[in-house]
Amino acid sequence: MSAPPRSIRPVPSARGRESAPPSPRLALRPRIALMDTTLRDGEQTPDVAFSSEEKLRIARMLLCDVGVDRVEVCSARVSAGERRAAELIAAWAASSGQLGRVEALGFCDDGRSVDWIRATGIVRMNLLAKGSERHCHLQLGLSLAQHLQQIARSLEAASRTGLELSGVYLEDWSRGIRESPEYVLELTQSLAELGVGRVYLADTLGVLAPAQVRKYVSRMRRRFPGLSFELHAHDDYGLATANCLAAALAGVDGLHTTVNGLGERAGNACLAEVAVMLRDHARRATSVTETRLLELSELVARASGCAVAHHAPIIGRHVFTQTAGIHADGDAKAELYCSALAPERFARSRAYALGKLSGQSSLEHHLRALGILLSPAALARLLERVVALGDAKRPVRREDLVALAQQDELPAQDGASGGSENGHPPLGHPPLEQPHDT
Ligand SMILES: [Zn+2]
Numbered sequence: 001m002s003a004p005p006r007s008i009r010p011v012p013s014a015r016g017r018e019s020a021p022p023s024p025r026l027a028l029r030p031r032i033a034l035m036d037t038t039l040r041d042g043e044q045t046p047d048v049a050f051s052s053e054e055k056l057r058i059a060r061m062l063l064c065d066v067g068v069d070r071v072e073v074c075s076a077r078v079s080a081g082e083r084r085a086a087e088l089i090a091a092w093a094a095s096s097g098q099l100g101r102v103e104a105l106g107f108c109d110d111g112r113s114v115d116w117i118r119a120t121g122i123v124r125m126n127l128l129a130k131g132s133e134r135h136c137h138l139q140l141g142l143s144l145a146q147h148l149q150q151i152a153r154s155l156e157a158a159s160r161t162g163l164e165l166s167g168v169y170l171e172d173w174s175r176g177i178r179e180s181p182e183y184v185l186e187l188t189q190s191l192a193e194l195g196v197g198r199v200y201l202a203d204t205l206g207v208l209a210p211a212q213v214r215k216y217v218s219r220m221r222r223r224f225p226g227l228s229f230e231l232h233a234h235d236d237y238g239l240a241t242a243n244c245l246a247a248a249l250a251g252v253d254g255l256h257t258t259v260n261g262l263g264e265r266a267g268n269a270c271l272a273e274v275a276v277m278l279r280d281h282a283r284r285a286t287s288v289t290e291t292r293l294l295e296l297s298e299l300v301a302r303a304s305g306c307a308v309a310h311h312a313p314i315i316g317r318h319v320f321t322q323t324a325g326i327h328a329d330g331d332a333k334a335e336l337y338c339s340a341l342a343p344e345r346f347a348r349s350r351a352y353a354l355g356k357l358s359g360q361s362s363l364e365h366h367l368r369a370l371g372i373l374l375s376p377a378a379l380a381r382l383l384e385r386v387v388a389l390g391d392a393k394r395p396v397r398r399e400d401l402v403a404l405a406q407q408d409e410l411p412a413q414d415g416a417s418g419g420s421e422n423g424h425p426p427l428g429h430p431p432l433e434q435p436h437d438t
Helices: 014-019 052-066 080-095 112-120 133-140 144-161 173-179 181-193 210-223 240-249 271-281 290-304 325-334 360-370 376-391 400-406
Strands: 033-036 070-075 102-106 124-130 164-171 198-203 228-233 254-257
Touching (some): 052 290, 070 080, 102 112, 124 144, 164 228, 173 198, 198 210, 228 240, 240 271, 254 271, 376 400
Parallel strands (some): 033 070, 033 254, 070 102
8 A cells, every 4th residue: 555545643652651651669661551352352252241331330440440541342333232332431431531542343344333433422443454364365355455445445434534543453463474474564564554553463363372472573563663563362272361471571562351351262361360460570560450450350240140260360269368278387477378469469368268278377367367265285176177077078167166166165265256155056156067158
């Protein structure tokens, strides 16, 4: 393509923000942009459909509480419900000064996506283009030149109606750059000539490994130093977060995420994992408020109906619970089993599970919280009971320790054990025979 049409406005590059000095306290390298697409790509999870009100609530929390840079909230021309949700979010964003951070996905469809998005009140579009020769030829049945004409028509339509282009997706870029690099490089060069400033490198099928991401992102950056690149990673091999790290180390300007890693097939890169990984392993600053990540995760889990795995990093229910007695012992002595992932960082607290792996330190931790002091012999007998219950697959809660200690007929020191005189568990205490939902 020749000179860019004058009507197309160049996109402000994320690189502009990189000149901001890093926080001297944290000594982080330049900031990296996070674009969260829970409400667009994340909603492509089977059986998930957010209501308009849920979409608005999630968008608000993403932008105002957790603080990602931008959100992609819908695909153009999907449904009447999608239009209502987009209108609701756009109206709120316009009234609260957030409209420039809200984006919608549009397609190369001779301006129909542009009209649809513009009518909702959203002012920024991401355009989907084919990032591999196979997709271009076999799905669209077009040559690269023909596809570029489509793209140019969409960009001109956007410019005509005042819809700003945020970026262009190179769908299936990961396979394109491996199998048809000339196609990808020519497409990207033409996009730059069309005035596109930001390009999304999509690992649409999650096929890349970190070393490949680093190699191919570096190649794109070297070849197009004036463009801003963002990685759109999927998790088909469980490598989405690692691939985001590789991209960050290769100098990418932004990353795409979804809350709880929602998305088609194995999902997308998980916002909580990526935000925390960036800070701890890539030393790249983000705008994310870590203490709000769990609340956002819970909101999306409720709205989507997709529960978060108990062991999901950062946001899983049990990820700050030590189970092995030796871990509790090490923590009590010198915080030997603590890491940079301190629960307080995420407004959470450390817990110690009770069961067959419990040790004396785990038990003492809970007894202290209950105000119970036992002799060493009584403590050993209580531990035996806890371990036996764990062996029998019977979960033990902290509250159960009161009754278990009483079975030994040893009085508690401050009455916190309930103090029943006949040796029975205190009134109102749940019977131990009932398994508990822990
Ligand atoms: Zn995707």
